[in-house]
Amino acid sequence: MKRLRYEDQGLDGVDAAILDVLIENARVSIADLARRVGLSPPSVSERLKRLEEARVITGYSIAVDPAALGLPIAAWIRVRPLPGELTRVVTILQALPEIVECDRITGEDCFLAKAHLRSVEDLEALLDEVIPYATTNTSIIQSSPVPRRLPIVPRKERGAA
Structure with missing residues (x-):
């Protein structure tokens, strides 16, 4: 293989x-x-x-500035599904187009999701979709001192077979 x-x-x-x-x-x-x-x-x-x-390369993409698309609000949302609601919360998060990435994480919360939105009111509406089935904790992103970047490319050590 x-x-x-x-x-x-x-x-x-x-x-x-x-x-x-x-x-x-x-x-x-x-x-x-x-x-x-x-x-x-x-x-x-x-x-x-x-x-x-080998799935080292999984795709080719572009970078887009959400603010230039009219989405100036970015937020990280920690999500903790209520008992028995994990599958439903996954389905809801997947269906919300404002959610641009979501990871299942360890710790008290189950998911960490990033959203891009037009306004705080739109953020509130998004949270209203989730909160019947989960608790949330939201942080609005003020700036990104380290913009998203790819991981370093590991290389074989010299002399390795």
Whole structure:
């Protein structure tokens, strides 16, 4: 199984370089990517295919400024479902388009969800969808001193097999 190549060891230098370039600009052409990592375009295409099959690369996307879309309010919402309501709360969170990400977490709360909204009134309406089935604790985001970024790309240590 090709996936095993990446599970127990870091990426080789070329795969790591490919990821570094894609993190910088996911729209880079195969020809430019090949030039930047010192391989032929067919070799880079094959490596990309293997990285995708191994789920090291799970997609290509763009970054959008929610405020520029008219969504100036961002909030983190901690959610603790009432007894027996976990599945219903998951369904509600999945159906709310304002929720842009949600993780199941350890600790007193079960979920941490991020929402982008037009107004505090819209935040209140969103919370009204959840609170019959869960308790919430909401924090409005003032600023983001560390913007969302991808994790560092681990590499094989020198001399590793």
